[in-house]
Amino acid sequence: MPDKTIAAKVDALPGDTASTAGVVVTDSGPAPEKARSLWSDAWHDLRRNPLFLVSAVLIVFLLVMAIWPGLFTGTSPTHADLAKHYLGKPNWGHVFAGDWLGYDVQGRSIYARVVYGARASITVGVGVTVAVTVIGTIIGMVAGYFGGWTDTLLSRVTDIFLGIPFLLGALVILNSFDDRTVWVVIMALAFLGWTQIARVARGAVITIKQSDYVVAAKALGASTSRIMFRHILPNAVAPIIVVATIALGGYIAAEATLSFLGVGLGDSAVSWGGDVARGREQLRIAPHTLIIPSVMVSITVLSFLMFGDAVRNALDPKLR
Amino acid sequence: MAELKKTDESMDATPNVTEVQTVDAATEEEAVAAVEAPVDRGEPILQVRNLVKHFPLTSGILFKRQVGAVKAVDGISFDLYQGETLGIVGESGCGKSTVAKLLMLLEKATAGEVFYKGQDITKLSGRALKAVRRNIQMVFQDPYTSLNPRMTVGDIIGETFEIHPEVAPKGDRRRKVQELLDVVGLNPEYINRYPHQFSGGQRQRIGIARGLALNPEIIICDEPVSALDVSVQAQVINLMGKLQDEFNLSYLFIAHDLSIVRHISDRVGVMYLGKMAEIGTDTQIYDHPTHPYTQALLSAVPVPDPDSRDGRERIILTGDVPSPANPPSGCRFRTRCWKAQDKCAQEVPLLAVPERFKAANTPAAHETACHFAEEKNVVHAA
Amino acid sequence: MTIIDETAESPGPQETGRPLLEVRDLHVEFSTRDGVAKAVNGVNYSVAAGETLAVLGESGSGKSVTAQAIMGILDMPPGRIPKGEIFFRGQDMLKMSGEERRKIRGNRIAMIFQDALSSLNPVLSVGYQLGEMFRVHQGMSKKDAKAKSIELMDRVKIPAAAARVNDYPHQFSGGMRQRIMIAMALALEPDLIIADEPTTALDVTVQAQVMDLLAELQREYHMGLILITHDLGVVADVADKIAVMYAGRIVETAPVHELYKRPAHPYTKGLLDSIPRLDQKGQELYAIKGLPPNLTRIPSGCAFNPRCPQAQDVCRTDIPLLFPVTERDGGELVGRGSACHFWKETIHG
CATH class of the missing domain: 3.40.50.300 (P-loop containing nucleotide triphosphate hydrolases)
Known part of the structure; x- marks a missing residue:
């Protein structure tokens, strides 16, 4: 898959061999008026993609919620009034009020917990994605560019990490920490998750390394760092971004899963996964305590998956 | 090899190989100075001697061992004179593109030397190597893959100045890039556009502008027009001719299209399976070929003109080119040659002027690697 | 118009x-x-x-x-x-x-493409791919289809057809692959070939x-x-x-x-x-x-x-x-x- 995405705009065949419609069009006539980069082309596509628009609106909404939860509710997620609110039912008429989505077993506002829980999920999702992208890209590029023994060594290391079951590995690692903050969870997931990006980056780099424009740069006497950062990285970045955005949703789901299993964020942290776990005990008498945080996880994961899908369609010229 | 000796001047004004006046530079400064020294028109500027490139074939996953080699280039020698165009023709797999890569130092030669102004560039490093790179540039075959799709035209051409900052001061670069675009016949205002906004012919012009940017002395053109449409090919060929006169360039023009090579070249070398089969001036090769492979190649060229086609003899070769990993013994062409005899399987024919043509002052007296060289005009109607 | x-x-x-x-x-x-x-x-x-x-x-x-x-x-x-x-x-x-x-496509009208390598399936032998035409369109048995494939390869002058029928596309040279493409196009004796x-x-x-x-x-x-x-x-x-x-x-x-x-x-x-x-050298091309x-x-x-x-x-x-x-x-x-x-x-x- 990564190999195909590299072709980028290079997919046009030599002039006299045009055989597909797309080529016929690209090879003819004078150039259009303004400069168009891959990114502006992608943006042109994205703007017209309803999938992208819906997911982008949802993601912006979630990000705002994660950064400024105070904008959405004045109620504290940790304020518990057991006597008054024990498993209070949702009060659908009181939109954005403390009792809008009801109360949990300790009398805490579920609405407030949903709002404040976004921060944990999004921080973990974005944090892990950034970390795996950086680690994976560096390892993949080094392996792909230098080849030989470096590649053999790094590829075997990648294979070893790939062999560790993701959730089981995370369970084991997180179990050994007593104080499981957001950063610990991010580190644990990133430690296990970089392999996918590394493989994609390595594949992309190997393909790009052989392309004529890299050979041309070498013939000019360009340095290794120039070839890596001016020629290879900008061309490899599209498939990496695609994989990273799609993976982001998965990391959010993974955090929720780990929290549900009790090895995610600590009990004091506000997180959707933890709330789902606690809600399970009241499933019979108060199903809303489980359903509402679960729906939030689903919406968030789905938003990022849709977003990643839209980005892939825009950046992968083979689908055009 | 035998061809290193100087051939008789009276028969051939530009012998294929002349004596190499080596320069032994003790310091890097001397080496750079030698690279920068001007060469007179008609003097050899690039001298290739017994160049060999074998790509090892390995087997085994962990402990690789060599099981053979693809003999892509197997001992070729030629001179490139200042201001001339030397065409190299051959079919796919004959090693002509590998020669280009070796001369550009993109591949490491297995053996042999490449003398540029008397210095073996395969052994240079540091500043002297950089100076050589500046003076030998390349134009690629595929204008669709040779330009970085993420960079604007201005960045692509301007990058040459970033790598060799001494050629153009920083403030001057944009103007220089625009000048170059103008030289190759593109609108200088296109400087901020991306490669995919141009057609194939326009892209090849960008590639040529990049090649010209450093004011090189030699441009190695690897199939520069084979990816272009016929009507655009002519434009690019004419542009290259114009630029050669204007900038006093020497071209090594590698192509499989024999008509185009004849049009642009002063001398032509014919390659087959990693060896030079025949080399001489364009008239010697096209009108007086003596190697059977050259004759077959020329006779196979499709010609649209019904008159010149009717009178032509067509030599249709049987079979395919053998694998360069396992070339035939003796003469490499013998498996497809209609003249082949026992001698051809045993003795490798050397590239030299055949004895019997040496005495007579005929155009057939040029270097050919055949035991039974005979002149045969296949291009012109009988 | x-x-x-x-x-x-x-x-x-x-x-x-x-x-x-x-x-x-x-x-x-x-x-x-x-x-x-x-x-x-x-x-x-x-x-x-x-x-x-x-x-x-x-x-x-x-x-x-x-x-x-x-x-x-x-x-x-x-x-x-x-x-x-x-x-x-x-x-x-x-x-x-x-x-x-x-029914018309492939059967009555066949097409030959420029790039024979990408038009042939790399993981199937050429004999299988040729024989497929007969098995699918004419319901021939595997054995008959193979015999027919060898015959076709002979027709397009592939040397030692019987020995090479089980070879894979990448084992043939460009010219031979294009002959195999021609053989495939010819297999069902179409009325029209587009090359x-x-x-x-x-x-x-x-x-x-x-x-x-x-x-x-x-x-x-x-x-x-x-x-x-x-x-x-x-x-x-x-x-x-x-x-x-x-x-x-x-x-x-x-x-x-x-x-x-x-x-x-x-x-x-x-x-x-x-x-x-x-046959002649011009100054500048038109x-x-x-x-x-x-x-x-x-x-x-x-x-x-x-x-x-x-x-x-x-x-x-x-x-x-x-x-x-x-x-x-x-x-x-x-x-x-x-x-x-x-x-x-x-x-x-």
Whole structure:
């Protein structure tokens, strides 16, 4: 898959061999008026993609919620009034009020917990994605560019990490920490998750390394760092971004899963996964305590998956 | 090899190989100075001697061992004179593109030397190597893959100045890039556009502008027009001719299209399976070929003109080119040659002027690697 | 927009003695980011059994798109056929159901592509792929299909066919692979073969072998053959007639030998002049100025007018029809037509 995405705009065949419609069009006539980069082309596509628009609106909404939860509710997620609110039912008429989505077993506002829980999920999702992208890209590029023994060594290391079951590995690692903050969870997931990006980056780099424009740069006497950062990285970045955005949703789901299993964020942290776990005990008498945080996880994961899908369609010229 | 000796001047004004006046530079400064020294028109500027490139074939996953080699280039020698165009023709797999890569130092030669102004560039490093790179540039075959799709035209051409900052001061670069675009016949205002906004012919012009940017002395053109449409090919060929006169360039023009090579070249070398089969001036090769492979190649060229086609003899070769990993013994062409005899399987024919043509002052007296060289005009109607 | 040639006035589809394939006023468009690209703009041509038509054109001329429309392998969308008819044995294929078309494709009309390596499945032996044609279309047994495959490989002159039948595509050279493609196309003895640049990817010495083979088999099976090419030299020996395309239209038709001697369209003339010659060395090549048009913005009038050395006002306003070309004294020139307002000046100087 990564190999195909590299072709980028290079997919046009030599002039006299045009055989597909797309080529016929690209090879003819004078150039259009303004400069168009891959990114502006992608943006042109994205703007017209309803999938992208819906997911982008949802993601912006979630990000705002994660950064400024105070904008959405004045109620504290940790304020518990057991006597008054024990498993209070949702009060659908009181939109954005403390009792809008009801109360949990300790009398805490579920609405407030949903709002404040976004921060944990999004921080973990974005944090892990950034970390795996950086680690994976560096390892993949080094392996792909230098080849030989470096590649053999790094590829075997990648294979070893790939062999560790993701959730089981995370369970084991997180179990050994007593104080499981957001950063610990991010580190644990990133430690296990970089392999996918590394493989994609390595594949992309190997393909790009052989392309004529890299050979041309070498013939000019360009340095290794120039070839890596001016020629290879900008061309490899599209498939990496695609994989990273799609993976982001998965990391959010993974955090929720780990929290549900009790090895995610600590009990004091506000997180959707933890709330789902606690809600399970009241499933019979108060199903809303489980359903509402679960729906939030689903919406968030789905938003990022849709977003990643839209980005892939825009950046992968083979689908055009 | 035998061809290193100087051939008789009276028969051939530009012998294929002349004596190499080596320069032994003790310091890097001397080496750079030698690279920068001007060469007179008609003097050899690039001298290739017994160049060999074998790509090892390995087997085994962990402990690789060599099981053979693809003999892509197997001992070729030629001179490139200042201001001339030397065409190299051959079919796919004959090693002509590998020669280009070796001369550009993109591949490491297995053996042999490449003398540029008397210095073996395969052994240079540091500043002297950089100076050589500046003076030998390349134009690629595929204008669709040779330009970085993420960079604007201005960045692509301007990058040459970033790598060799001494050629153009920083403030001057944009103007220089625009000048170059103008030289190759593109609108200088296109400087901020991306490669995919141009057609194939326009892209090849960008590639040529990049090649010209450093004011090189030699441009190695690897199939520069084979990816272009016929009507655009002519434009690019004419542009290259114009630029050669204007900038006093020497071209090594590698192509499989024999008509185009004849049009642009002063001398032509014919390659087959990693060896030079025949080399001489364009008239010697096209009108007086003596190697059977050259004759077959020329006779196979499709010609649209019904008159010149009717009178032509067509030599249709049987079979395919053998694998360069396992070339035939003796003469490499013998498996497809209609003249082949026992001698051809045993003795490798050397590239030299055949004895019997040496005495007579005929155009057939040029270097050919055949035991039974005979002149045969296949291009012109009988 | 109507371009009428002699075929358009021929009698109805049920008439006998009609050509094998007849394309009438075919239009093909593609939706692209930059608008609608008009790839084919009213193409008319016909091929009879035993006849070879060469379609000559550069990239973007619509020569391949026309062939894809005939084969029914256009990507739709983004492609669209807003207008036109394609008669095969008197039946309009564009009006047929998908099932009916599939029966014709591969069975009655076969196609040979430029790149044989990517047209063959790399993980199946060539014998299996050849035999598949017989097993699927004719219900042959595995053993019979294999015997038939070897026979076919013999027909296309692959040495030691029986020994190589179980080899995989990558084990063959480019020329041999193209022979296998030809064998596959021939397998069901089609009435018409469309060859899209069949020798472009091959070396010069192999090109001639493959082209000769194709011509020989065509004579033997009495098939119609459409050769799509950008190189007049390649098809000159085997084609009967030639149609030159530019910007989705046929600009000139002629018997192959006459085209070179006396082109009647400035584009053809310029194209022929810009080919360097093997037997003499010129100073500067003739080059047609400018670039082929952008198919989303084809110039008004004659599409070639911005590049034409003899364009007049009428060329910028009126689309030229394919005029019948005659001798200076009005004598008939069979099969010749030119879509140029000034064809007389072009051919007669």
